Amino acid sequence: MELRRGRRDGKTKPTTPAPEVSDSESLLFGGPLRYDTGWSQHNDAFLELNFRGMVRRLPGLLAASFRLARQADPRATNTVLAAEAVRGAAQAVSLLAVNSVLSRVIGGGALEERLRGAVPALVVMAAVALVGALLRAASTHATGRLEPKVERVATELYLERAAGVELAAIEDHAFHKLLDTAQYGAASARRMIMYGTRVVNAMISLIAAAGVLTVLHWALLPLLVTMTLPSAWSALTNARRRYESFHVWVQHARAGHLLSGLLTEPAAAPEIRVHGVGPFLLRHYRQMSETAEAEQARLARLAARTGLFAAGWTGLATVATYATLGGLLLAGAMALSVAGTAVIAIRTGSASLDTLVLEVNQLHEEALFVGDLQRLYTEAAKRAIPAGGEPLPEDPREIRFEHVTFGYPADSGAARPALDDVSLTIPLGRIVALVGENGSGKTTLVKLLAGLYTPDKGQILWDGVDAADADRHALAERIAMVAQDFKRWPFTARVNVAVGRSSAAPTDQRVAAAVADAGAQEVVADLPRGLDTLLARNFSGGHELSGGQWQRLGIARAAYRRGRILIVDEPTAALDARAELEVFERIRGLADSGQTVVLITHRLASVRHADLVHVLDQGRLVESGPPEELLAAGGLYAELYALQAEQFAAKVPAPAAPEAG
Numbered sequence: 001m002e003l004r005r006g007r008r009d010g011k012t013k014p015t016t017p018a019p020e021v022s023d024s025e026s027l028l029f030g031g032p033l034r035y036d037t038g039w040s041q042h043n044d045a046f047l048e049l050n051f052r053g054m055v056r057r058l059p060g061l062l063a064a065s066f067r068l069a070r071q072a073d074p075r076a077t078n079t080v081l082a083a084e085a086v087r088g089a090a091q092a093v094s095l096l097a098v099n100s101v102l103s104r105v106i107g108g109g110a111l112e113e114r115l116r117g118a119v120p121a122l123v124v125m126a127a128v129a130l131v132g133a134l135l136r137a138a139s140t141h142a143t144g145r146l147e148p149k150v151e152r153v154a155t156e157l158y159l160e161r162a163a164g165v166e167l168a169a170i171e172d173h174a175f176h177k178l179l180d181t182a183q184y185g186a187a188s189a190r191r192m193i194m195y196g197t198r199v200v201n202a203m204i205s206l207i208a209a210a211g212v213l214t215v216l217h218w219a220l221l222p223l224l225v226t227m228t229l230p231s232a233w234s235a236l237t238n239a240r241r242r243y244e245s246f247h248v249w250v251q252h253a254r255a256g257h258l259l260s261g262l263l264t265e266p267a268a269a270p271e272i273r274v275h276g277v278g279p280f281l282l283r284h285y286r287q288m289s290e291t292a293e294a295e296q297a298r299l300a301r302l303a304a305r306t307g308l309f310a311a312g313w314t315g316l317a318t319v320a321t322y323a324t325l326g327g328l329l330l331a332g333a334m335a336l337s338v339a340g341t342a343v344i345a346i347r348t349g350s351a352s353l354d355t356l357v358l359e360v361n362q363l364h365e366e367a368l369f370v371g372d373l374q375r376l377y378t379e380a381a382k383r384a385i386p387a388g389g390e391p392l393p394e395d396p397r398e399i400r401f402e403h404v405t406f407g408y409p410a411d412s413g414a415a416r417p418a419l420d421d422v423s424l425t426i427p428l429g430r431i432v433a434l435v436g437e438n439g440s441g442k443t444t445l446v447k448l449l450a451g452l453y454t455p456d457k458g459q460i461l462w463d464g465v466d467a468a469d470a471d472r473h474a475l476a477e478r479i480a481m482v483a484q485d486f487k488r489w490p491f492t493a494r495v496n497v498a499v500g501r502s503s504a505a506p507t508d509q510r511v512a513a514a515v516a517d518a519g520a521q522e523v524v525a526d527l528p529r530g531l532d533t534l535l536a537r538n539f540s541g542g543h544e545l546s547g548g549q550w551q552r553l554g555i556a557r558a559a560y561r562r563g564r565i566l567i568v569d570e571p572t573a574a575l576d577a578r579a580e581l582e583v584f585e586r587i588r589g590l591a592d593s594g595q596t597v598v599l600i601t602h603r604l605a606s607v608r609h610a611d612l613v614h615v616l617d618q619g620r621l622v623e624s625g626p627p628e629e630l631l632a633a634g635g636l637y638a639e640l641y642a643l644q645a646e647q648f649a650a651k652v653p654a655p656a657a658p659e660a661g
């Protein structure tokens with residue numbers, strides 16, 4: 001399922017057909033399992049490349065890769081350019097020397113005299129060959145230094161830009177596709193350096209050969225061009241087809257990689273075995289591979305046809321060239337020595353032109369991928385988290401949401417926004433709980449609070465300052481967050497805590513304090529190598545934690561960050577009853593020390609610790625107030641509370657008495 005250098009597996013059919021299901025599976029699932037995985041709706045016909053457009057784009061792309069090379073290593077770039085330019089010129093001098101040798105040898109006079117006359121030109125040829133060899137060595141050495149540096153610089157820029165965009169961009173499928181295609185740009189930039197140097201070299205030797213031909217007879221140059229045009233056309237046409245195909249198929253290939261990854265991934269392994277998901281995934285994988293193979297076959301068929309047509313055209317042009325040369329000789333319009341030089345110049349010229357076409361074609365193919373990388377750079381710069389902005393008040397009293405409406409960009413077809421005209425206050429230094437049923441908008445609200453998204457309508461005011469205009473990095477500095485799906489970094493336990501503030505050098509004391517704050521001492525004590533235990537099961541010496549143990553480390557990470565506002569989204573979902581109680585006590589303690597806590601939880605009994613509760617329902621704020629007041633008011637909060645309380649109050653049915661007899 002590889003694309004590009006084996007990953008260009010082709011065109012997408014816009015939909016992946018529903019899989020065939022065997023009888024046994026039909027029985028197993030109680031009916032045929034016919035649905036597609038949901039990846040197939042992609043409409044990516046944005047490419048409008050034509051032959052002229054490709055030629056026009058080339059200088060710009062070449063210049064861009066030259067800029068990258070200069071950025072990576074200016075000295076090596078200059079060495080390569082100078083060496084290649086002089087090498088090309090040396091080839092021109094060499095061709096002129098050949099011309100001189102031939103005219104001496106074919107010209108009049110005694111043989112010995114003619115040979116002696118050719119000696120200076122032969123010496124020049126030898127000197128030029130020596131200089132050429134030295135320059136080639138210099139160029140090879142400098143290119144070898146330059147290429148990996150170019151790839152590193154391009155990759156770093158790619159990763160830096162990707163990490164610096166808004167969360168909304170990362171969730172946008174078009175941007176994600178660009179991230180996917182652009183990842184190959186750095187390796188292409190590296191190869192562009194190699195092809196670029198060859199193109200410069202071939203161009204200069206071609207100019208030399210063309211110059212010689214023009215001097216010999218004006219009609220020879222257009223004939224040379226006619227001879228080489230077909231292969232240029234065929235090579236560029238095939239390159240364009242492969243590139244278009246790659247673009248249309250990139251999502252398909254991504255899905256294929258994802259499927260094959262799922263089949264071997266430890267996290268999916270239990271369900272694959274218990275629910276029998278393996279055959280389902282394999283079927284999809286096979287189907288994707290087969291359609292990809294069909295695309296490769298289509299490309300090969302087209303390439304063969306184009307190549308055959310181009311070869312015929314080249315053959316005819318070659319016959320015409322040599323017929324013209326013969327005609328000129330027969331008509332006495334050209335001397336034999338000149339015709340001899342012309343044959344050599346045509347051969348050299350067409351060889352240079354062939355090389356040029358081949359290398360330009362390679363360069364062009366790479367340039368297209370570098371073009372993707374540049375598009376990503378531009379797009380990422382547009383969607384970057386803005387730097388600078390208004391300073392936030394040093395010690396704000398409250399954060400106020402005013403008529404905030406927000407809908408996820410990736411979910412434009414949603415029936416209602418995730419948050420709809422929400423106005424509420426978060427007083428600082430208190431515990432504020434967000435309560436509501438699944439999907440009511442609690443997580444969305446805290447993501448907006450943390451500056452991960454900006455409202456579509458309304459404002460989030462830190463005292464008087466609108467968060468949309470504030471310095472986003474300064475805002476993030478004040479937030480510590482334990483998200484519902486916080487990252488379980490595949491590093492040591494110590495790093496998993498200290499990554500909460502990776503800009504500061506971790507001290508044992510600070511890590512230990514954070515671990516204690518989260519009540520995670522026992523978790524760490526049970527680890528085989530304490531804080532230095534690697535928490536990545538797939539590595540040797542790696543260890544896996546339980547969900548609840550991870551959750552404590554997540555809380556330790558947030559404690560380590562020491563942000564002024566602590567956001568905890570379902571902090572106790574994976575904790576046992578005793579641990580849950582302890583974590584809430586600690587959260588209460590944090591608030592006593594002046595820390596603001598924004599708490600999302602479904603455990604309403606724990607909400608009694610909160611100073612203020614906001615109740616959300618379908619993206620709207622429906623109730624706000626201290627927990628006791630909300631209970632007394634008999635609204636949604638009281639209803640949800642009563643539902644949970646009933647579960648505990650419900651009597652466990654007594655076991656039925658054994659029947660007599």
Ligand SMILES: Nc1ncnc2c1ncn2[C@@H]1O[C@H](COP(=O)(O)OP(=O)(O)OP(=O)(O)O)[C@@H](O)[C@H]1O
Binds near residue numbers: 418
């Ligand atoms: N990244 C996302 N992209 C698109 N839609 C999203 C995204 N995250 C959430 N939503 C949608 O936004 C709405 C609110 O989701 P949110 O996660 O804020 O709810 P919640 O109250 O935190 O739910 P839960 O109690 O289940 O955690 C839901 O309809 C959900 O489908």
